[in-house]
Amino acid sequence: MFVIRCPHCCEDREEEEFSYGGEAFIARPTEPESQTDETWGDYLFMKKNPKGWHWEMWGHSTGCRKFFVVKRNTANHAIDGVWSLAEGKKAYETEVKA
Amino acid sequence: MNKDYSFWKLFTQGLNKHQGWQPAWKSVAPKSSYDVVIIGAGGHGLATAYYLAKEHGVKNIAVVEKGYLGGGNTARNTTIVRSNYLWDEAALLYEHSLKLWEGLTEDINFNVMFSQRGVFNLGHTLQDMRDIERRVNANNLNGIDALALTAEEVKQRIPLINTSKNTRFPIMGASFQPRAGVARHDAVAWGFARAASHYGVDIIENCEVTAMDIENDTIKGLQTSRGYIKTAKVGCVAAGHSSVMARAAGIRMPIESHPLQAFVSESLKPCLDTVVMSNAVHGYVSQSDKGELVIGAGIDHYTSYTQRGSPHIIEHTAAAIIELFPMFSRVRMNRQWGGIVDTTPDACPIISKTKVKGLYFNCGWGTGGFKATPGSGNVFAHTIAHDAPHPLNVAFSLDRFHTGHLIDEHGAAGVAH
Ligand SMILES: [Zn+2]
Numbered sequence A: 001m002f003v004i005r006c007p008h009c010c011e012d013r014e015e016e017e018f019s020y021g022g023e024a025f026i027a028r029p030t031e032p033e034s035q036t037d038e039t040w041g042d043y044l045f046m047k048k049n050p051k052g053w054h055w056e057m058w059g060h061s062t063g064c065r066k067f068f069v070v071k072r073n074t075a076n077h078a079i080d081g082v083w084s085l086a087e088g089k090k091a092y093e094t095e096v097k098a
Numbered sequence B: 001m002n003k004d005y006s007f008w009k010l011f012t013q014g015l016n017k018h019q020g021w022q023p024a025w026k027s028v029a030p031k032s033s034y035d036v037v038i039i040g041a042g043g044h045g046l047a048t049a050y051y052l053a054k055e056h057g058v059k060n061i062a063v064v065e066k067g068y069l070g071g072g073n074t075a076r077n078t079t080i081v082r083s084n085y086l087w088d089e090a091a092l093l094y095e096h097s098l099k100l101w102e103g104l105t106e107d108i109n110f111n112v113m114f115s116q117r118g119v120f121n122l123g124h125t126l127q128d129m130r131d132i133e134r135r136v137n138a139n140n141l142n143g144i145d146a147l148a149l150t151a152e153e154v155k156q157r158i159p160l161i162n163t164s165k166n167t168r169f170p171i172m173g174a175s176f177q178p179r180a181g182v183a184r185h186d187a188v189a190w191g192f193a194r195a196a197s198h199y200g201v202d203i204i205e206n207c208e209v210t211a212m213d214i215e216n217d218t219i220k221g222l223q224t225s226r227g228y229i230k231t232a233k234v235g236c237v238a239a240g241h242s243s244v245m246a247r248a249a250g251i252r253m254p255i256e257s258h259p260l261q262a263f264v265s266e267s268l269k270p271c272l273d274t275v276v277m278s279n280a281v282h283g284y285v286s287q288s289d290k291g292e293l294v295i296g297a298g299i300d301h302y303t304s305y306t307q308r309g310s311p312h313i314i315e316h317t318a319a320a321i322i323e324l325f326p327m328f329s330r331v332r333m334n335r336q337w338g339g340i341v342d343t344t345p346d347a348c349p350i351i352s353k354t355k356v357k358g359l360y361f362n363c364g365w366g367t368g369g370f371k372a373t374p375g376s377g378n379v380f381a382h383t384i385a386h387d388a389p390h391p392l393n394v395a396f397s398l399d400r401f402h403t404g405h406l407i408d409e410h411g412a413a414g415v416a417h
Helices: A037-045 A085-097 B007-015 B043-056 B088-102 B104-108 B126-141 B151-157 B185-198 B239-248 B311-324 B326-330 B370-386 B391-396
Strands: A003-006 A011-014 A019-023 A053-059 A067-073 A079-083 B033-039 B061-064 B119-123 B147-150 B173-177 B202-204 B209-215 B218-224 B227-236 B256-267 B275-278 B283-287 B292-299 B333-343 B350-353 B359-363
Touching: A003 A079, A053 A085, A067 A085, A079 A085, B033 B043, B033 B218, B043 B061, B043 B185, B043 B370, B061 B227, B088 B104, B088 B126, B088 B370, B088 B391, B104 B185, B119 B126, B119 B151, B126 B147, B126 B173, B147 B151, B151 B173, B185 B202, B185 B370, B209 B239, B227 B239, B227 B370, B239 B256, B239 B333, B239 B359, B256 B311, B275 B311, B283 B311, B292 B311, B292 B333, B311 B326, B350 B370, B350 B391, B359 B370, B370 B391
Parallel strands: B033 B061, B033 B227, B061 B202, B119 B275, B227 B359
Antiparallel strands: A003 A011, A019 A053, A053 A067, A067 A079, B119 B173, B147 B173, B209 B218, B218 B227, B256 B292, B256 B333, B275 B283, B283 B292, B350 B359
16 A cells, blocks of 8 residues: 555545556557557557566546556655656656666 | 375384484575576476476476575465366366366375365356356366356355345356365475476575576576576576566566465364355455465556555455355454566466577466466476477467467456456
């Protein structure tokens, strides 16, 4: 059991109020007609599933019902930050570049 | 192999105050090279090593384990064994395993306490009952024993169960597999370890794989916390940590690791002589030989490697069990624990070669790997020894996620994902 801060409601709420949206920022391949089966399979099914920091989506399903981005450590459930989808993408890309 | 556990041995050792027993397996330090290294000394990994040595004549095998023998999901499951899966590929694989279970105690000369007490899968809606009819018929066509029962027949067989209409999800019937049952989970790891050790397999505990040595897409060896091990073949059976191992080899996996919880009660007089599972209300229960109720919950929906889950998940399962068995409402729970299960998009395992030559993966068993322990090891040993899949695991290759030939077993996989 852990507590998540919804960046839209700006409140700390218990995990049970939220639903898990899985790995964030999985980009749909551009030009779908010319993709290989491997690219499609990777897009649909392959997961990072890291032991450590994970960028993921959560929905505030019993609150504001909005989705947002969480950076959570899968080894100890520590949360480094929460963002709206747009702000989270920026933070994620900054981290990937660094 | 040396069948030295017997009634006669017990008797003669008894005369000697049981002072002459030898350790069941040798815990050894790693040698510098092996023909095959198995990563993970759980049931599946040890079974793989055993069948490699016994059926394929492979000498010089090591099983490396980052913790202790059988300390992962082998020690954390609810020990249910059954084979009533819907699709041919899955049903035949699990049935292969069930047949091995039926002779396992004799085969490895270790009492795995396999008890074929039957498994009921309850139905609570009309759609559940249609699915049960369909699955029972599919099972029968595959030569697997299965019956569809009415609520009255369920009540006759399990007197304590609440089949009244005054519940949130009344029981409408069940599928029943008479040959299914439970086994002693620790004994499976210990028995396979002992049998493999008899064949000269080295079991190396506290030995964590930290990196894979891969050159030209071929495995050369493993970097471990106890030194470098040279080998041409590696079988990875790391359950919840399979993604971590795959990343070390530069392979992507369609796996997500989730906590799955279970709990046991104080010991009671015998009151439940079978296994009851319900996907709809989300719980399953059996009674161990010690008298404890062994209860399994669902997975937490987020990914995690913590080996613990959220309390609201077990609260939900406890509520479900009490609705099925109101008598259990005053029973106190003794212990609760979590394991990390490696779930796949189609609730079926991956038993496969990889793009790295000499590196094989056996993973993705999700919430239901225990039942497959001997069968999984058996076909995986074949895959490693022949560098080609056994006929029963051809369909479970990693490339099914690129070809699209998924085997959708969400309905029969036991725990609703
Ligand atoms: Zn909110």
